[in-house]
Amino acid sequence: MSFADLAVDEALLLRMSGAGPRYTSYPTAPEWKPFTSDDARAALERAAATPDAPLSIYVHLPFCARMCLFCGCTVEITRRPDKVASYLEALELEVSRTAQALGGRNKVLQIHWGGGTPTHLKPEELTRLFAILTRHFELLPGAEVSIEVHPHVTSFAQIDALVACGFNRISMGVQDLDPHVQEVIARDQTTEETEALVAYCRAKGMSGGVNLDLMYGLPEQTEATFAATLQTVARIRPDRLAVYGYAHVPWLKKHQTALEQYRLPTAPERARLFYVAIEQLSQFGYEVIGLDHFALRSDPLFKALESGTMHRNFMGYTTHPADEMLAFGMSAIGDVGGAFVQNDHDTRSYEARIRSGEFAAMRGIVRSPEDDLRRAAIQAIMCRMRLDLDELGREFSRDDLPAHFARELEELRPLEAQGFCALDARGVTVLPKGRLFLRHLAMVFDEYLRKSKPDGPRFSKTI
Ligand SMILES: C[S@@+](CC[C@H](N)C(=O)[O-])C[C@H]1O[C@@H](n2cnc3c(N)ncnc32)[C@H](O)[C@@H]1O
Numbered sequence: 001m002s003f004a005d006l007a008v009d010e011a012l013l014l015r016m017s018g019a020g021p022r023y024t025s026y027p028t029a030p031e032w033k034p035f036t037s038d039d040a041r042a043a044l045e046r047a048a049a050t051p052d053a054p055l056s057i058y059v060h061l062p063f064c065a066r067m068c069l070f071c072g073c074t075v076e077i078t079r080r081p082d083k084v085a086s087y088l089e090a091l092e093l094e095v096s097r098t099a100q101a102l103g104g105r106n107k108v109l110q111i112h113w114g115g116g117t118p119t120h121l122k123p124e125e126l127t128r129l130f131a132i133l134t135r136h137f138e139l140l141p142g143a144e145v146s147i148e149v150h151p152h153v154t155s156f157a158q159i160d161a162l163v164a165c166g167f168n169r170i171s172m173g174v175q176d177l178d179p180h181v182q183e184v185i186a187r188d189q190t191t192e193e194t195e196a197l198v199a200y201c202r203a204k205g206m207s208g209g210v211n212l213d214l215m216y217g218l219p220e221q222t223e224a225t226f227a228a229t230l231q232t233v234a235r236i237r238p239d240r241l242a243v244y245g246y247a248h249v250p251w252l253k254k255h256q257t258a259l260e261q262y263r264l265p266t267a268p269e270r271a272r273l274f275y276v277a278i279e280q281l282s283q284f285g286y287e288v289i290g291l292d293h294f295a296l297r298s299d300p301l302f303k304a305l306e307s308g309t310m311h312r313n314f315m316g317y318t319t320h321p322a323d324e325m326l327a328f329g330m331s332a333i334g335d336v337g338g339a340f341v342q343n344d345h346d347t348r349s350y351e352a353r354i355r356s357g358e359f360a361a362m363r364g365i366v367r368s369p370e371d372d373l374r375r376a377a378i379q380a381i382m383c384r385m386r387l388d389l390d391e392l393g394r395e396f397s398r399d400d401l402p403a404h405f406a407r408e409l410e411e412l413r414p415l416e417a418q419g420f421c422a423l424d425a426r427g428v429t430v431l432p433k434g435r436l437f438l439r440h441l442a443m444v445f446d447e448y449l450r451k452s453k454p455d456g457p458r459f460s461k462t463i
């Protein structure tokens with residue numbers, strides 16, 4: 001698909017900017033309620049009823065040596081090795097307790113380690129953590145095993161350890177390569193080290209590919225600086241790219257206040273920066289996958305998009321179909337037994353609860369049948385670019401869906417008029433231009449958003 005097919009301009013991007021969920025879950029996190037250890041155990045016991053269904057595993061490793069001032073992730077800044085050792089012990093307990101609650105259910109199709117910076121761990125710690133997982137869970141052939149790293153702190157020895165474990169995908173934070181922007185955001189990362197790490201991972205046979213994360217809307221970024229970053233990144237040629245809009249949420253992340261002394265791009269400037277990214281990446285041969293994700297045509301994610309087999313979970317877009325996800329570590333979010341379950345986001349209290357024999361769940365939600373139906377509708381739009389109500393009706397044994405979603409289909413009309421989607425007798429198809437605005441299409445099906453007040457939960461900007 002060419003840039004012209006996208007038919008997008010800055011004015012449109014600006015018009016569509018505003019707050020909106022990313023729908024890595026539905027119901028979204030603001031709707032979740034306090035959850036206890038017993039709630040988490042009950043969810044795992046329900047999940048035990050389908051012993052052969054493959055699982056995904058997410059492990060959260062919150063540690064970083066230094067705080068990047070833009071960071072919106074759940075992190076713990078430390079250089080103390082005993083913190084990592086103690087955390088690994090807690091993870092070991094949590095993994096074995098979870099495996100026990102799942103009975104014999106132990107097949108895994110996808111593992112992802114996120115953070116923080118998982119390569120804050122030494123090579124032998126990475127290997128140990130992997131062994132903890134595989135002691136209890138069986139990795140199926142063809143499984144995707146992936147990790148997020150910060151190139152500046154990641155050594156070749158760590159990559160060797162990861163490859164020996166079987167990691168086959170890697171995602172690296174880049175954000176922006178301009179030296180002045182990096183100085184302002186407190187991130188030092190040369191182009192050379194990123195390039196060398198990508199080359200090393202490829203040479204070592206990380207066959208599943210390399211993703212780089214970029215960010216627009218950072219302080220002091222200009223069209224010219226960002227265009228230069230995009231050109232360099234295109235030369236490094238990752239298989240996939242995420243181009244996130246900087247979420248400035250100083251009421252949640254106090255350290256971001258430090259960035260307010262600089263010039264933060266205005267809404268029109270953000271739209272312009274994202275426009276530059278879409279235009280350039282299209283020229284360099286990247287396809288829009290959905291939202292802010294791009295991939296080369298040779299990447300399995302693009303093939304999954306074309307064949308209607310793409311999936312979406314807390315890791316973002318994926319080619320792997322495991323529906324349920326176990327999550328280990330502080331703040332980690334799982335999706336098991338019809339419930340979302342999030343762990344305590346304070347490392348000390350997470351560890352203390354695990355050590356006392358509990359699960360460390362803090363928030364979550366058991367989905368209702370209506371939640372599951374709407375979730376499936378949202379997934380169809382965001383992953384398959386097509387919501388077919390006949391198909392959804394068969395899946396949920398319902399023949400009243402056109403009437404049930406009559407209001408939603410009506411609300412899609414203005415988005416159809418903008419060229420984002422096309423409605424027909426059986427449902428709705430997302431058009432190429434709409435791939436950039438999937439959040440807006442999905443929001444129509446979000447029952448909670450409809451009920452929420454204008455001053456309700458705050459989401460990040462959609463552009
Ligand atoms: C866990 S980090 C990636 C690995 C590693 N810690 C690093 O920074 O290179 C995940 C990604 O989240 C994105 N991110 C972090 N803070 C963000 C924010 N405030 N707004 C938007 N994206 C953000 C960045 O693109 C970052 O690469």
Ligand code: SF4
Nearest residue numbers: 064067068071073116
């Ligand atoms: S390295 Fe990544 S996770 Fe750590 S503070 Fe920086 S952006 Fe956040």
